[in-house]
Amino acid sequence: MKLLIAGGAGYLGSALIPQLLDRGYRVDVVDLFWFGNNLPDETGIVNKDIFDLTVPDLEGYDQVIFLGGLSNDPMADYSPAKNFIYNAAAPAYLAYIAKKAHVRRYIYASSCSVYGYTENELYDETRPVSSVFPYGISKLQGEQAVMNLADESFSVIALRKGTASGFSPRMRLDLIVNTMFKCAVSNNEIVINNSSVWRPIISIEDAVAAYVRTIEASESISGIFNVASGNYTVGEVADQVKIEVQEQLGARVKLKIKHIKDIRNYKVSCDKARNVLSFHPHHCVRSIVRNLIAQMDKFSDWENPLYYNILTFQMLEEDSVRPEPLGRVAIAK
Numbered sequence: 001m002k003l004l005i006a007g008g009a010g011y012l013g014s015a016l017i018p019q020l021l022d023r024g025y026r027v028d029v030v031d032l033f034w035f036g037n038n039l040p041d042e043t044g045i046v047n048k049d050i051f052d053l054t055v056p057d058l059e060g061y062d063q064v065i066f067l068g069g070l071s072n073d074p075m076a077d078y079s080p081a082k083n084f085i086y087n088a089a090a091p092a093y094l095a096y097i098a099k100k101a102h103v104r105r106y107i108y109a110s111s112c113s114v115y116g117y118t119e120n121e122l123y124d125e126t127r128p129v130s131s132v133f134p135y136g137i138s139k140l141q142g143e144q145a146v147m148n149l150a151d152e153s154f155s156v157i158a159l160r161k162g163t164a165s166g167f168s169p170r171m172r173l174d175l176i177v178n179t180m181f182k183c184a185v186s187n188n189e190i191v192i193n194n195s196s197v198w199r200p201i202i203s204i205e206d207a208v209a210a211y212v213r214t215i216e217a218s219e220s221i222s223g224i225f226n227v228a229s230g231n232y233t234v235g236e237v238a239d240q241v242k243i244e245v246q247e248q249l250g251a252r253v254k255l256k257i258k259h260i261k262d263i264r265n266y267k268v269s270c271d272k273a274r275n276v277l278s279f280h281p282h283h284c285v286r287s288i289v290r291n292l293i294a295q296m297d298k299f300s301d302w303e304n305p306l307y308y309n310i311l312t313f314q315m316l317e318e319d320s321v322r323p324e325p326l327g328r329v330a331i332a333k
């Protein structure tokens, strides 16, 4: 089977693609490589913006997977316009041309952030969504656009992932467990903005498994699926990170609890993914931390801007060559 993965050079794709190659898939990646290239040599590379792809470029692929866009709130808040273009319009355009090219399945990287602020009930995929911030709105717009294209010849699956964490060859230290781990190890202190809000967490290994299960699911399946390893309050995540770091590394870690209002609070049911996709998560916060400790020498240059999406994105935006505004063009007399 031949797969095209848009945004495949990112955190998730860089962990997923080695597994897909091991399973015998042919994998091409189209990406702008904002965070470099950590992909295996066997990966086909297309260094392009998704919007520069046309229908002939997608012919011959069995499945197309969207992992691109601005992948967190700080990036979305920094550039709301790009957020809506890359998170809402790009997946819609890619699904549209994929269907025209007779691709059989489209997989969309959605997010549990579409649920917004909920009242501490377990949410399944039938519950209302209510994001009021740019990232969450745009992920929902992308999801709605691609789901509209599903029919008997074009399977569309949206995976609403919890916040991913763990080690990837393209490392991120701006994800909840990874950030707390870094702070615990490098500063012996974890700062918690709001310890009572709920977050579904997914280990990178469970996230990769969710994509593998989806790629290999019967083509008759389309739909939206929550995927997470577990639901935790942010305070509980911090406690688990602290315990594991203390036990494994012998450090003494302090917690600093703040009481800042949060715009996101949700916990999700993954029953549908379990029953329909055979998605069975195996990880918890403590096993994520154990795996981070095992790979720590690969990312302990803690302040590398590539590990923080917003820092790299800001640098790219500020360095980009923009046309001179017309008003500043000197006119020869």
Ligand SMILES: NC(=O)c1ccc[n+]([C@@H]2O[C@H](COP(=O)([O-])OP(=O)(O)OC[C@H]3O[C@@H](n4cnc5c(N)ncnc54)[C@H](O)[C@@H]3O)[C@@H](O)[C@H]2O)c1
Pocket (backbone or CB within 6 Å): 006, 007, 008, 009, 010, 011, 012, 013, 030, 031, 032, 033, 034, 035, 048, 049, 050, 051, 066, 067, 068, 069, 070, 071, 072, 086, 090, 109, 110, 111, 112, 160, 161, 162, 163, 164, 165, 170, 172, 175, 309
């Ligand atoms: N990481 C998480 O916790 C999480 C949780 C839920 C959903 N998601 C979604 O999963 C996807 C993957 O997340 P990630 O953490 O791997 O992201 P990432 O930021 O590590 O990678 C995104 C990749 O997309 C590429 N890209 C962005 N716009 C592009 C475009 N127009 N054309 C070509 N390439 C483009 C970037 O160069 C980058 O390599 C994203 O869509 C994100 O919104 C992530």
